[in-house]
Amino acid sequence: MKITISDNIIKDFSKASSREWLETNGLGGWASGSLSGANTRSYHGMFVVATHPPVGRMVLISKLEEFIKFKGVKFELSANQFPSNICATGLEYFDKYEQEYFPVFHYKIGDNIEIVKTIAAIYDENTIVVTYEVKNAVDEFELELKPFISYRDYHGLIKENKNLRWEAVFGNGVLKMDPYEGLPPSYIFLKNSNFKFTPAWFLNFEYGEEQNRGLQFSEDLFSYGNFSVKLKQGNKIGVIISDKDPSRKDPFKLISSERKRREKITRNIPFKDDLSQRLAIAADQFVVKRGKNLKTIIAGYHWFSDWGRDTMISLPGICLVTGRFDEAKKILKAFAKSIDMGMIPNRFPDVGEEPEYNTVDATLWFFIAIKKYLDYSGDKTFVLKDLYSSLKDIIQWHDRGTRYNIKVQEDGLLYAGQHGVQLTWMDAKIGNWVVTPREGKAVEINALWYNALMILGELADLKGELKASRQFYERAGHIKNAFLDTFVIKDQGYLYDYINQYEHNSAVRPNMLFAISLPYPLLDNELSASILKITEEKLLTPVGLRSLSPDDPQYKGNYSGDRLARDGAYHQGTVWGWLIGPYITAKVRLEGDKGRQEVEQWIQNFQYHLSEAAIGSISEIFDGNEPYAPKGCVAQAWSVAELLRAYLEDVKEVFKKK
Incomplete structure (x- = not known):
């Protein structure tokens, strides 16, 4: 260690x-x-x-x-x-x-x-x-x-x-x-x-x-x-x-x-090799107090505060695989308290002002985090008593429409966006310029939307609301059919990144991976395998996944320069460490032991990074071009969390659903 x-x-x-x-x-x-x-x-x-x-x-x-x-x-x-x-x-x-x-x-x-x-x-x-x-x-x-x-x-x-x-x-x-x-x-x-x-x-x-x-x-x-x-x-x-x-x-x-205290953290993880112990110590750095009795997750050091999206994506790796269930519960409570118009906050400003809600996906990741919490802890009482009604209310708000044109369309898919507002995780904005706007029906948003309905059906069943459960599952089935009709690029073997009235955007980005990596995948094995192959050929690097294929004319392989140059490259080819999590999950899900062995070799090769940037932690981003220099925050919560989660869940298979 x-x-x-x-x-x-x-x-x-x-x-x-x-x-x-x-x-x-x-x-x-x-x-x-x-x-x-x-x-x-x-x-x-x-x-x-x-x-x-x-x-x-x-x-x-x-x-x-x-x-x-x-x-x-x-x-x-x-x-x-x-x-x-x-x-x-x-x-x-x-x-x-x-x-x-x-x-x-x-x-x-x-x-x-x-x-x-x-x-x-x-x-x-x-x-x-x-x-x-x-x-x-x-x-x-x-x-x-x-x-x-x-x-x-x-x-x-x-x-x-x-x-x-x-x-x-x-x-x-x-x-x-x-x-x-x-x-x-x-x-x-x-x-x-x-x-x-x-x-x-x-x-x-x-x-x-x-x-x-x-x-x-x-x-x-x-x-x-x-x-x-x-x-x-x-x-x-x-x-x-x-x-x-x-x-x-x-x-x-x-x-x-x-x-x-730190030694106890390393003892509490279910698999105790050097990597998992190092990452458990790194994960501990992001769990912080919010107010007197609640907890949250700092998105990254040194300049980020707590962001809804980052917190929900990070929660399984930071708190659940490490056995910190009580802190996970306090984090979920903190964000549930701030739900407004069916949305959890995008971020809490650094000066402690009112939360900001310019996000479509943070709320949907909230569903994923709750399912993961339930799977790990078995704490049905808390989920059904304190969170279930809030989740139903979120769906109702999305049905009738909430901020930023976030609204379910006639085909059951979720539309989000308005000019000048960044709503997905590709959220770089400089002045009035939204670098990757993705207005419309975005692929990962609708994969998450499908999963939200499936999770709500699961919870309704646990609650004993069998009619409601059937309705949620049936509705999810319609969403799945609409997803396939809308996003599959025929004869290309991958998915559109987003769709609106003006374009069907076919840029090769990692967002399509969520259709096969989330708890409830939407695609058959043949299409899933094709997406995985394209991901490996165009996006996979030794440190994570590129945010855009190098073949794309908009690709930028170096994240450097002033803020305009950096934000212009932020999601246009820059490698993101956290995306290795969904990649590992998808690969092991599709390829079994063969995929597991390949992923373990990738992880072994990756460990050199723990001796650069922030020692013992994982950076936010890396250049898209070799030598893939670390950039951005030197210690990023979801980078640490997603590698630790996927390593223990998918590679070492130490997790058993309660």
Whole structure:
């Protein structure tokens, strides 16, 4: 399960900067940075808190830099990028990086000093623990720690300003920083330490990843001064960073308790090889609180909040195959509470405002998530008592019509869309330009619609409403016939992507895969096999499925440049990691043991990605062209969830319906 990063990467500033570590706290906050020690994103920070969990996120403390003073020489262990130079002397002493339950950094200064740093975010509180263990020291030395603060929204940057308070308070090992009116204070506790006040602004830190994305990338940071503590061989010290006075807490007890919590997560999964354990730990990072008693799933780190579509697709892999049924129930409750006009929210805005409902598929994935929850947990009481009536109401709203022209048509299929609104998962929009509008009857939407009716028939049967159950099943049968009449491209062996009054769009996209991968498939084996073959020939890569065939004139194989260029490529060839889930399900369903063996080989080859981007997690997207470089969010919920779900359900076959 342990991941170790090789010397040729950690000694190279560019390569080390492209690998990131991430620690999350179950509230929407985190600590994160690059392996080089230089922050490469505006989202990197040693102490990022969600002021209104899981949103309202702020980077309070940007960095905690380390220096070692030994026999009159000062050694810097960190790195930074500035306009005229890169200061990366810390890489000279960076000896090893490894990650099992936490990020662990090994530093060596010749044969004189060896020190190991471990970073941990503590679950369910705004607390980061950083421990240092002296493995070797030929003589006593001094460790200095310099905290840099930013205190700003996590999407933004800050510059030197006159509003910051230059005064802070230090006593009994605790530094209290309260730099701005109306923002929460931060505390840093290091027992038996001294603190030397040298308040100053430090200018023009540059964040290379933001520069690559065509965004603002230069920031000024402020520091109140330096902690210092004398150390010798065998010493262990722990730093606690928190939004409350942490002086009564023991850093080693905190990190021990957090380790035990994570170890329990790996014990609870039904198949315990390295991959499933790594992905279970990665999955844990996305489950967060929403309000006091409910839960949700963060779509991706570092910039997404919780999205309805992503949450419902992710729920089986994040919560169900990992045995987290109570949290799954709280997530379903949270979204059920927000149903409006027969729709669950597309997303909850980051600033905690009213939810947005511009989605047609999130609500239909809600049905899939509920069926999966029932299949795994056997919890009929909750589903029938708390959710069944809401699902029936959703169908009624879709029948009579809800927002954005979402309405059942005379043939029983679902139509959705209006000019300027993005409603499917292919939702890139820049200004008034919807890049992939897909207005009309979309193929995966109607596969989901058919499944929703089948699931409701199943639930009505469990409820004892036999007449209603027969009606839902009969209606689903009519939808299936209409689906086949509408979407099958005769003599081509695949499906239209969407249909409206103006066009029958025949672009080869992965959306057709859902007609054969969802719980209730719609196609016969011959057509299913043809779709799978075309998917493998045109869309399959070593890291996921392309969003558009390279043969298409609209194909874009590189996701790079400013926002206009990136969003223009987002669903026009860019590879999506989460789509490997439906591919695996469809392949194993159609090909049995042969497909299972091929998929297992694909998964084994894929595991190199767990050592790039966010260590131990899976990126949101990848370039469509070789070498399929990871892009977008470095840790994406549905990428992790769908690989873990398909691996355990379809490849290892550990799931048995209750």
